[in-house]
Amino acid sequence: MKKSYLIFTFLLLALTSQAQQDPMFTKYMFNTLIYNPGYAGAKEHLSVTVLHRTQWIGLEGSPTTQTVTAHAPLKGNRAAIGGSLLHDNIGPTKDIKLSGYYAYRINFSETSKLSFGISATYNNWRTDWSKLNLASPTDPAFVADYSKDLFNAGAGIFYYNKNFYAGLSVPHLLNGSLIQPERLIEEEELQAVQIRHYYLAAGLILPINTNLTFKPSLLIKNSNLFGEFGNDAKSNVGAPTEFDIDLSILMYDALWIGAAFRSSFEYFSDDSSTDSFDIWIAYYLRNNLTIGAAFDFTTNDLDKVNSGSFEIILGYDFAYKTSSILTPRYFF
Numbered sequence: 444m445k446k447s448y449l450i451f452t453f454l455l456l457a458l459t460s461q462a463q464q465d466p467m468f469t470k471y472m473f474n475t476l477i478y479n480p481g482y483a484g485a486k487e488h489l490s491v492t493v494l495h496r497t498q499w500i501g502l503e504g505s506p507t508t509q510t511v512t513a514h515a516p517l518k519g520n521r522a523a524i525g526g527s528l529l530h531d532n533i534g535p536t537k538d539i540k541l542s543g544y545y546a547y548r549i550n551f552s553e554t555s556k557l558s559f560g561i562s563a564t565y566n567n568w569r570t571d572w573s574k575l576n577l578a579s580p581t582d583p584a585f586v587a588d589y590s591k592d593l594f595n596a597g598a599g600i601f602y603y604n605k606n607f608y609a610g611l612s613v614p615h616l617l618n619g620s621l622i623q624p625e626r627l628i629e630e631e632e633l634q635a636v637q638i639r640h641y642y643l644a645a646g647l648i649l650p651i652n653t654n655l656t657f658k659p660s661l662l663i664k665n666s667n668l669f670g671e672f673g674n675d676a677k678s679n680v681g682a683p684t685e686f687d688i689d690l691s692i693l694m695y696d697a698l699w700i701g702a703a704f705r706s707s708f709e710y711f712s713d714d715s716s717t718d719s720f721d722i723w724i725a726y727y728l729r730n731n732l733t734i735g736a737a738f739d740f741t742t743n744d745l746d747k748v749n750s751g752s753f754e755i756i757l758g759y760d761f762a763y764k765t766s767s768i769l770t771p772r773y774f775f
Contacts, residue, residue, distance in 0.1 A: 465614065465640050466508040466531050468496060469703060469721045469737040471662050471687065473756050476512045476525055476544060478642045479612035480560030481601030483546035484523020489515035489761035492733075499741070499749035504534030504574070514544065515761075522547050523558070535574040539567045546601075555604035562597040564615060566637075593619040593637065609645040641665045656693040661686065683707035685718070699725040699735070717742045725756065733758035 468474050474494055475482040491513045499505035514525025525544035531537070546560035569590040599612025619637045646660030664685045684707060691701030703721040719742055725735030739752035 465664075466496070466506065466529070467498075467664075467685075467705075468494065468508075469687075469705075469719075469739055469752070469754050470494065470723055470725075470735060470756055471644070472646070472660060472689070473725070473733075473735065473758065474510060474512065475601075475610070475644070476514055477510055477527055477529065477542075478614055479599035479601055479610045479644065480525075480544040480562040480597055480614075481546050481558040481599040481610055481612065483514040483525040483544045483558070483560055484516035484548065485556075485558065485601065485603060486514075486760065487516060487520075489513070490758065491761075492756065492758040494754060494756045496752065496754045498739075498752040499745060500751055500753070502745070502749040505749065506531065506533045508532075516548075520548070535571045537569050537571070541565045542597075552604070556602070558601045560599045560601065560612075562599075562614065564595045564597065566593040566595060566615075566619075567591070568593065591620075593617075595619065595637075599642075606648045607646070610643070612642045612644075613639060614642070615639065638666045654695050658691050658693065660689045660691075662689075663687075691723075697727050699723075699727075705739075719743075719752070723754075731760040731762050733760070 468477075471478065473492060475485075492511070494508075494510045496508045497505075498507070509530045510527060512525065512527040514523060516523040523544075523546045525546075527540075527542045527544070529538075529540040529542075531539075542562050542564040544560060544562045546558045548556045548558040550556055567590060595615040595617050597612065597614040597616060599610060599614075601610040601612075602608065615637065616639065617637075618639055641664070643663040644661065646658060649657040649659075651657055664687075685705065686707070687703055687705045689701055689703040691699055693699050701723045703723070705718040705721065707718060719739040721737055721739045723735065723737035725733060727733050733756070735754075735756040735758075737754040737756075740746075741749055741751055
């Protein structure tokens with residue numbers, strides 16, 4: 444079925460310089476490796492997680508994202524490795540990323556570590572313009588489908604102990620063009636560029652009693668933090684800084700219940716907005732299997748054309764060294 448002009452408008456918003464390009468996740472704490480290579484090995488055993496997100500239910504061409512991640516410490520426990528596969532579909536565009544991770548950890552004590560991580564990523568970005576209804580089908584930008592391969596690198600640091608964690612990361616350091624050089628309409632214009640994103644995450648573990656634990660956490664996301672593309676109107680790329688505030692309770696070391704608020708703000712402008720209010724739940728089964736789900740209630744103008752967003756998660760921990768696991772329930 445052909446998509447409407449609403450989809451085309453949405454696509455432009457998603458790909459041009461005024462939008463954050465990396466996929467968002469409500470349960471980002473269950474998908475930390477995607478953002479921060481320094482997280483590799485933090486669970487102190489082999490851990491595998493699968494996550495699916497459908498964003499803006501009911502809006503044609505809205506994003507759907509799937510990720511698979513796996514990571515584990517190596518022998519000696521100083522280093523850790525991991526890998527991930529991400530598939531992101533927005534309207535007529537598809538983005539596939541295959542990443543590998545390496546982290547080196549420094550032990551400050553039995554319960555605290557500082558990890559330095561790096562990542563290497565292969566990225567394939569492709570289009571299928573047949574999914575759009577175009578007013579000008581002969582527009583040279585949309586005459587033929589194409590595919591672009593990119594390679595990138597990322598870096599991050601992650602610190603954690605039994606009561607606190609914090610991380611700072613840049614998942615892709617290079618600002619690669621998504622358009623093949625021969626297909627640029629005007630080379631002096633900035634078109635479909637992969638913008639550098641920055642992530643800051645932190646969380647606290649606050650035991651209430653032997654059966655209840657309170658965990659507040661925060662994720663801040665920013666693109667083009669240092670204005671790498673200059674200050675003129677043509678290259679004023681970036682997006683409002685986005686933050687996610689999450690408050691959750693762990694009951695009996697098995698059931699997580701949480702609520703979150705996502706918003707954004709822009710310095711010296713009126714582009715700030717609230718994005719969503721979110722609820723989520725996760726349950727740790729006795730066989731080391733984790734299941735979870737989240738639902739977002741849209742709180743901006745998009746609520747008129749969608750019914751919210753949802754995520755589902757499935758994880759498995761190969762806890763072959765259970766006695767050495769460092770607060771595994773707290774660090775997902």
